[in-house]
Amino acid sequence: MTQLSYQIYNWRKSLLGLILSVMLILAAIVLVAAPAFATSLYEMPTLTAGSNTWAIDKAEVLSRLTEGELSTSLEDLAKKTGYEVRMVTIRHLDYDVTIESFTNQLFDKWFPTPEAQTNQILLALDAVTNNTAIRIGDKVKSVMSDEIAQSIASETVGVPLRQGDKYNQALEDATVRLVAVLSGQPDPGPPQVTENVRAERTFKTAAETDKGSSTVWVIGLLIAATVIPMATYYWYQSMGS
Incomplete structure (x- = not known):
């Protein structure tokens, strides 16, 4: 392995290690911080x-x-x-x-x-x-x-x-x-519910959007945290061979 190839190898190794560390930290933050938004x-x-x-x-x-x-x-x-x-x-x-x-x-x-x-x-x-x-x-x-x-x-x-x-x-x-x-007045009672056929909603509520975004991020980070170490391992193997 030439000096240049060795430097490139070390640079890629350091970069992949940094990416892996960042992804793992982000995954941990998302998983730990999600319940923190709860009202205590x-x-x-x-x-x-x-x-x-x-x-x-x-x-x-x-x-x-x-x-x-x-x-x-x-x-x-x-x-x-x-x-x-x-x-x-x-x-x-x-x-x-x-x-x-x-x-x-x-x-x-x-x-x-x-x-x-x-x-x-x-x-x-x-x-x-x-x-x-x-x-x-x-x-x-x-x-x-x-x-x-x-x-x-x-x-x-x-x-x-x-x-x-x-x-x-x-x-x-x-x-x-x-x-x-x-106040002692007659109870007006609950609201009258009329059975109307509602058109299917084509948009998400804020709560649904928040939940969907959080779920996608968590799943994506977990997949990355699994795939990146495997990819890094196989890359090391190929470089060493």
């Missing part, structure tokens, strides 16, 4: 009974106008009835956490005693799965049954989401129904 209970702001915080949009799916209107309506409700409703949207949960368990844990974190919980309502929404959950205090049950509470979470919120991720409408409708029931 400890990322939620500190809140207690009587706090002037009503809507927390961690998922960033609400307009500023809607968030302001929700806060105004829920604050007025609290002043008139003493019932405090909090609405929370989150982007993603850890793999071992459900929206129900997250809601219960957050409810207990914010209102740790039976006295603090008694007049509280917490409605939470996971914007990736569009799953919802609600938790209500004991005093609330005197004016709003568990059945109505669950209907608000699954139907009043759920129907606009199933019709096209209408987050603003979903929480606005939930607020209207909550205000009516907690």
Whole structure:
């Protein structure tokens, strides 16, 4: 092997080693960082009974106008009835956490005693799965049954989401129904669902796009991390022969 060939051999060897290292690091970052985008209970702001915080949009799916209107309506409700409703949207949960368990844990974190919980309502929404959950205090049950509470979470919120991720409408409708029931007015009930034939959607939602892109990157990096070492090995063998 000439001096030039030896230098080219070393240069290619170093380059392939660098490429392999970079690919492995990128694969590790993607695999480790993916769950890091999940909303943790400890990322939620500190809140207690009587706090002037009503809507927390961690998922960033609400307009500023809607968030302001929700806060105004829920604050007025609290002043008139003493019932405090909090609405929370989150982007993603850890793999071992459900929206129900997250809601219960957050409810207990914010209102740790039976006295603090008694007049509280917490409605939470996971914007990736569009799953919802609600938790209500004991005093609330005197004016709003568990059945109505669950209907608000699954139907009043759920129907606009199933019709096209209408987050603003979903929480606005939930607020209207909550205000009516907690104020002692007749329950307006869940939204009426009309069976319309929907044209097949030709575009992806933001959540689907995010999931698809992440999956493609992970698969591509894993394949590269497998193929490159094999290619490097066979290249070394061919150079040595």
